[in-house]
Amino acid sequence: MDINSYDIGNIDIAWCPGCGNFTIWKVLKETLSELDLEPREVVIVSGIGQAAKMPHYLKCHTFNGLHGRSLPPATGIKAVNPKLTVIAESGDGDMYGEGGNHFIHTIRRNPNIINIVHNNMVYGLTKGQASPTSQLGFVTPVQVNGVILEPLNPITVAIALNASFVARTSTVDTDQMKMIFKKAIQHKGYALVDVFHPCVSFNKINTYQWFRENTYYLEKSYDPKNKFDAFKRASETEKLPLGIFYINRDKSSFEESLNVYQESNESLFSRHAELSRLQEFINKKKEE
Amino acid sequence: MKTIKSEDISIVLCGPAGQGIQTAEKLMVSILRKAGHNIFATKEYMSRVRGGSNSITIRVSSKPVSALIDRMDILIPLDRDALKHVSHRISHETVLIGEKEKLMPDVEKLPCRILDIPLSKLAKETGGIIYSNVITVGIISGLFQIEKSLVHSCVKKSFNQKEKEIIDRNLNAIDKGIDTASDFSSDLTIDIKAKKEPEIGKEMILNGGEAVSLGAVAGGCHFIASYPMTPSTPVLTFLAQHAETFHVIAEQAEDEIAAINMALGASYAGARSMVTTSGGGFALMVESLSLAGMLETPIVIHLAQRPGPATGLPTRTEQGDLLFALHAGHGEFPRVIFAPGTLEDGFFLTQKAFNLADQYQIPVFILTDQYFIDSYYNIPKLDLSKIKNQEYIIKTGQNYIRYAPSKNGISPRGIPGYGDGLVVVDSDEHDEEGHITESSHVRTNMVNKRLKKMDALIREALPPEWIGPKDCETLVICWGSTVHIVFESVRNVNLEKMAVLHFKQVYPIAPSVSDLIKKPKRLVMVENNATAQFAQIIKTQLNIDIPIKLLKYDGLAFSVEELTQRLKKVNL
Numbered sequence: 001m002d003i004n005s006y007d008i009g010n011i012d013i014a015w016c017p018g019c020g021n022f023t024i025w026k027v028l029k030e031t032l033s034e035l036d037l038e039p040r041e042v043v044i045v046s047g048i049g050q051a052a053k054m055p056h057y058l059k060c061h062t063f064n065g066l067h068g069r070s071l072p073p074a075t076g077i078k079a080v081n082p083k084l085t086v087i088a089e090s091g092d093g094d095m096y097g098e099g100g101n102h103f104i105h106t107i108r109r110n111p112n113i114i115n116i117v118h119n120n121m122v123y124g125l126t127k128g129q130a131s132p133t134s135q136l137g138f139v140t141p142v143q144v145n146g147v148i149l150e151p152l153n154p155i156t157v158a159i160a161l162n163a164s165f166v167a168r169t170s171t172v173d174t175d176q177m178k179m180i181f182k183k184a185i186q187h188k189g190y191a192l193v194d195v196f197h198p199c200v201s202f203n204k205i206n207t208y209q210w211f212r213e214n215t216y217y218l219e220k221s222y223d224p225k226n227k228f229d230a231f232k233r234a235s236e237t238e239k240l241p242l243g244i245f246y247i248n249r250d251k252s253s254f255e256e257s258l259n260v261y262q263e264s265n266e267s268l269f270s271r272h273a274e275l276s277r278l279q280e281f282i283n284k285k286k287e288e
Numbered sequence: 289m290k291t292i293k294s295e296d297i298s299i300v301l302c303g304p305a306g307q308g309i310q311t312a313e314k315l316m317v318s319i320l321r322k323a324g325h326n327i328f329a330t331k332e333y334m335s336r337v338r339g340g341s342n343s344i345t346i347r348v349s350s351k352p353v354s355a356l357i358d359r360m361d362i363l364i365p366l367d368r369d370a371l372k373h374v375s376h377r378i379s380h381e382t383v384l385i386g387e388k389e390k391l392m393p394d395v396e397k398l399p400c401r402i403l404d405i406p407l408s409k410l411a412k413e414t415g416g417i418i419y420s421n422v423i424t425v426g427i428i429s430g431l432f433q434i435e436k437s438l439v440h441s442c443v444k445k446s447f448n449q450k451e452k453e454i455i456d457r458n459l460n461a462i463d464k465g466i467d468t469a470s471d472f473s474s475d476l477t478i479d480i481k482a483k484k485e486p487e488i489g490k491e492m493i494l495n496g497g498e499a500v501s502l503g504a505v506a507g508g509c510h511f512i513a514s515y516p517m518t519p520s521t522p523v524l525t526f527l528a529q530h531a532e533t534f535h536v537i538a539e540q541a542e543d544e545i546a547a548i549n550m551a552l553g554a555s556y557a558g559a560r561s562m563v564t565t566s567g568g569g570f571a572l573m574v575e576s577l578s579l580a581g582m583l584e585t586p587i588v589i590h591l592a593q594r595p596g597p598a599t600g601l602p603t604r605t606e607q608g609d610l611l612f613a614l615h616a617g618h619g620e621f622p623r624v625i626f627a628p629g630t631l632e633d634g635f636f637l638t639q640k641a642f643n644l645a646d647q648y649q650i651p652v653f654i655l656t657d658q659y660f661i662d663s664y665y666n667i668p669k670l671d672l673s674k675i676k677n678q679e680y681i682i683k684t685g686q687n688y689i690r691y692a693p694s695k696n697g698i699s700p701r702g703i704p705g706y707g708d709g710l711v712v713v714d715s716d717e718h719d720e721e722g723h724i725t726e727s728s729h730v731r732t733n734m735v736n737k738r739l740k741k742m743d744a745l746i747r748e749a750l751p752p753e754w755i756g757p758k759d760c761e762t763l764v765i766c767w768g769s770t771v772h773i774v775f776e777s778v779r780n781v782n783l784e785k786m787a788v789l790h791f792k793q794v795y796p797i798a799p800s801v802s803d804l805i806k807k808p809k810r811l812v813m814v815e816n817n818a819t820a821q822f823a824q825i826i827k828t829q830l831n832i833d834i835p836i837k838l839l840k841y842d843g844l845a846f847s848v849e850e851l852t853q854r855l856k857k858v859n860l
Contacts, residue, residue, distance in 0.1 A: 039710060040704070040705070040707075040708060040709070040710060041705070043557075043704050045553070048715070053724065055712075056712075056714070056723050056724050059710060060710065061704035061705075061710050061711050061712065062710075062711075062712040062713065062714065062722065063553065063556055063583075063713055064712075064713065064714040064715055064716065064724070065549065065552070065579060065583075065715050066549070066575060066576060066579050066715055069545065069546075069549045069576065069579075071546075072513075072541065072545075072546040072547075072549035072550040072553060073549050073550065073552055073553025073556065074553060075550050075553065076511065076513065076549070076550035076551060076552065076553025076554035076555075076556075076557065076561070077553040077554065077556060077557040077704070079511070079537050079539075079550075079554060080510070080511060080537070080553075080554045080557035080558060080559040081557045081558065081704065081705045083705060084557070084704055084705050101542050101543060101545075101546070102542065102545075102546055102549075104542070105541075105542035105546065258531075258537055259531040259532040259537075260510070260531065260532075260535050260536065260537055262532060263532075263535075267557075267558070267705065268510045268511065268535070268537070268554075268557075268558065268559040269557060269558025269559055269681065269703055269705075269706060270558075270706075271510060271535050272508060272677065273505065273506055273507060273508035273509075273675075273677050274505060274533070274534045274535060275506065275672055275675065277533050277534060278502065278505050278506055278534070278672060279672055281502070281530070281533070282492065282502075282669075282670055282672075285492045285493075285494070286490055286491065286492040288318070288492070288493070
């Protein structure tokens with residue numbers, strides 16, 4: 001497929017020059033084209049924030065909902081039409097803060113969707129407050145004495161909840177990001193991809209340089225099927241590993257378990273009211 | 289002396305939760321109904337799983353009845369606390385059926401007549417104390433002179449999942465009850481005048497929760513996501529239990545915010561979708577109600593009211609969330625609110641709600657309450673031939689844009705995966721393609737487009753139902769679940785000079801209403817809340833004052849007796 005299939009043309013993009021969002025945007029467009037997915041087969045669901053503006057910048061179906069609320073609509077869309085490729089994407093504040101409850105329970109529900117989180121460890125659109133992943137001591141206009149809340153580690157949380165696919169990548173290495181995006185899309189079940197990227201305007205600590213110096217790749221021999229190893233590696237703080245931490249292929253997806261697809265795999269939008277079955281039900285009810 | 293001579297007998301079962309009161313109720317109702325009696329039943333219960341005192345009022349009648357009454361002709365108290373719980377309803381005409389010794393000493397102070405039955409002894413002979421409820425069902429069957437074979441077939445049906453030994457014991461218990469009833473000495477015989485019609489036995493019993501659920505199925509609902517909350521949960525339960533039959537995805541979400549967002553995603557993808565919730569749960573959904581308004585994504589919201597604020601009285605009833613439903617959600621966008629009164633309303637309005645939501649791409653409310661959801665009675669049929677479901681989703685072409693301008697504000701709605709177009713929706717203000725914008729010009733056009741739908745919605749609003757003489761002196765206005773209670777009370781007071789005006793669509797109000805309610809000399813509003821919320825809507829929308837307001841907000845529905853008394857005072 002044409003590598004430009006997802007380009008939307010000349011648009012005004014609201015991201016700051018040098019923002020990591022540009023890299024994720026470019027890699028995602030390439031990934032989808034290389035996987036031969038037509039834009040009309042792809043729905044991107046996002047919340048609110050700078051990262052959440054992304055679906056406006058590429059050709060695809062878009063559900064740009066409320067802050068923190070991208071995972072539930074993504075679950076609903078996939079359940080109604082499992083043929084669609086559904087990607088829920090937003091920033092760390094949206095997914096792990098405002099949407100924290102959905103993050104936990106979507107992992108438990110295991111819909112066959114991809115969850116891309118732009119993790120720059122800071123709030124951008126609201127101008128520089130701490131995010132759930134901000135490091136201890138990170139000083140902001142609100143956290144004036146530095147962050148005192150324990151940073152959320154989304155990778156260990158997801159592994160602890162037995163998520164079916166858990167990975168972390170960074171905008172420093174677009175090849176790895178693309179490889180992981182592809183595997184996440186091809187994976188059956190919920191797939192978390194946490195993407196480290198710098199915020200050039202509000203995070204002067206976790207810069208490109210910082211990510212280069214403070215991350216390393218999981219070695220080739222690493223086995224992502226072992227949950228306890230995965231948890232151990234994901235818990236490392238000295239240097240942060242990148243790669244696919246955990247894959248659990250034994251889980252069935254949310255859509256697979258739904259009663260509506262037992263008789264037919266037809267998407268729900270094309271089904272009508274079950275009036276003859278309703279009549280049967282009413283007749284039976286009279287005999288009760 | 290014959291105590292009860294009425295054609296309309298009320299039986300009240302009262303006892304702690306978890307002691308078989310529901311089993312007795314179900315069995316009793318099935319027997320009385322199969323015998324050909326009209327049945328109405330409603331319950332009031334505490335917010336607990338075991339213990340306390342819950343009561344069920346069952347009206348058995350020659351004519352169809354469907355309203356709560358205070359009067360108790362027959363009281364079956366399961367324990368001493370039950371007597372205290374319903375003591376205000378006991379009169380010298382009440383016949384108490386129970387074991388006197390177990391109800392001492394309170395029972396001696398009561399004005400009612402007592403049929404002292406050695407229930408413990410009889411139950412022990414049958415196989416254990418748990419059979420005492422079934423024995424009382426037998427007593428009722430005997431008093432109503434219902435054929436033994438019919439009673440037996442109902443018992444067998446009711447316990448058909450159990451082993452033969454259990455069924456036999458229950459049959460034995462029923463027979464003991466029937467024999468007991470025939471042993472009552474003549475001066476205690478209860479003369480039941482309620483007639484039996486075989487045709488009634490063929491009707492169906494439906495409660496409010498089922499009416500709404502079946503209406504959803506009839507309207508083509510294929511998706512419900514909700515979080516359990518009394519009294520709204522029965523709709524989620526019903527659709528979950530019949531998910532395979534009716535092709536419904538029924539998902540229990542982690543919270544109400546997730547629930548409505550899942551439903552909006554499902555609706556965006558083309559499935560007719562709903563949520564069912566109650567006050568506090570709906571409060572959590574409010575931000576996303578506004579999202580539905582912005583995206584123009586259809587959704588049906590079943591809001592079963594209970595008394596607030598906050599947790600309020602979780603298992604009780606109130607019409608306190610009307611203005612909340614009307615004003616919920618930041619920003620300005622159209623909506624419709626239906627408030628069913630009859631079971632048929634519950635069914636047909638819910639079915640209509642799905643079509644209206646799809647046609648106008650708006651949120652539509654079904655506003656019920658605990659009284660409506662938990663009350664049931666027999667109805668002859670639900671005529672499915674009256675149902676029309678219209679398809680509004682279009683197949684998109686390559687140049688499809690989601691928010692194309694139109695005269696009536698409605699843009700053709702495409703969905704992802706059906707056609708070659710792309711469907712872009714955004715919670716930000718957006719342009720015709722659905723992309724984020726900050727243009728003041730586009731903003732103004734989009735607000736106008738969304739609000740334009742109100743014109744047609746007002747034109748199409750369902751007019752209220754006028755029951756009674758057109759030239760009445762007093763018009764009693766009500767909405768939603770109170771209709772049967774109000775009508776029966778008005779009939780008690782003066783049906784020649786009083787009429788009832790019942791609204792089943794409370795927003796927007798049909799324009800014809802202005803002329804309708806200007807004629808009568810006296811207007812009375814009856815509402816199950818403290819601030820006459822619907823009267824406020826009438827005032828704002830039509831600029832008409834309703835001077836007399838009969839309100840109730842103690843957590844219970846009006847009883848016919850109570851409302852009759854209050855209406856009499858008004859009518860002096």
